Every structure is written in C-alpha cells, then in structure tokens.
Amino acid sequence: MSNPENLKYHASHTWLKLESGDIAIVGITHHAQEQLGDVVYVQPPESGAAVKQGEACGVIESVKTAADVHAPASGVVIEVNAALADTPEAVNTDPYGAWLFRMKLSAPSELALLLDAAAYEKVADE
Numbered sequence: 067m068s069n070p071e072n073l074k075y076h077a078s079h080t081w082l083k084l085e086s087g088d089i090a091i092v093g094i095t096h097h098a099q100e101q102l103g104d105v106v107y108v109q110p111p112e113s114g115a116a117v118k119q120g121e122a123c124g125v126i127e128s129v130k131t132a133a134d135v136h137a138p139a140s141g142v143v144i145e146v147n148a149a150l151a152d153t154p155e156a157v158n159t160d161p162y163g164a165w166l167f168r169m170k171l172s173a174p175s176e177l178a179l180l181l182d183a184a185a186y187e188k189v190a191d192e
C-alpha cells in the first residue's frame with residue numbers, strides 16, 4: 067500500500083491531514099499497523115489534552131505488542147475517534163481512514179518539519 071500524497075508524515079509513523087485552517091486529523095501509517103499486527107486496543111489522548119510534536123500521546127496495543135502513538139505536531143486534542151473503542155481493528159483495515167484524533171494546531175509552522183509521502187517511504191524502508 068502506498069502512502070497518500072495528500073498527507074504529512076512524522077518519522078514515528080503517524081500521519082497528519084490538514085482539514086481546514088489549523089484543524090488536523092491524525093492516525094498511524096500502513097507501515098505502523100503492519101508492524102504492530104492485529105490491533106486490539108486504541109488509547110488516543112483525551113479530548114482537551116495538549117500534545118507536543120514528537121512526544122508520546124497515546125497507545126496502540128496489538129496481539130503481539132504495545133506501541134506509543136507520537137504526536138506529529140503540537141496542539142490541543144479537540145476530538146477522539148470514539149468508534150475505535152468498539153472496532154480497533156479498523157486501524158488495520160483502513161489505516162488512512164481510521165483516524166485516531168482531531169487536533170487544533172498550536173504551531174502550524176511545525177508542518178514544515180513533517181515528511182511528504184516519498185520521504186516517509188524511505189524512513190519506513192529503513
């Protein structure tokens with residue numbers, strides 16, 4: 067599966083899609099879900115939580131491991147994808163549709179530090 071060109075990527079295997087203005091949605095990449103295996107639990111950050119670019123802000127558990135979710139940008143979480151509580155496996159079947167949380171960016175200039183699809187593929191191949 068190729069990585070969508072319209073997204074920005076963090077080296078920690080999260081993606082960010084700018085929706086409008088300073089609002090973005092965040093998820094994990096196809097590569098990340100592939101490495102995790104069958105996802106059984108998703109713990110996104112709480113709504114209202116302040117997150118900082120590159121820092122752990124949530125957890126995803128699979129049948130074989132647990133991994134931190136790192137924020138691709140700094141901001142405040144304004145919504146979590148509540149559907150993942152009942153269907154965490156959606157992260158495996160549709161990693162670019164099963165977003166984890168929506169956030170209001172506090173430092174939009176950080177987007178310049180994120181990777182495009184081609185650059186992220188190089189990171190994922192390492």
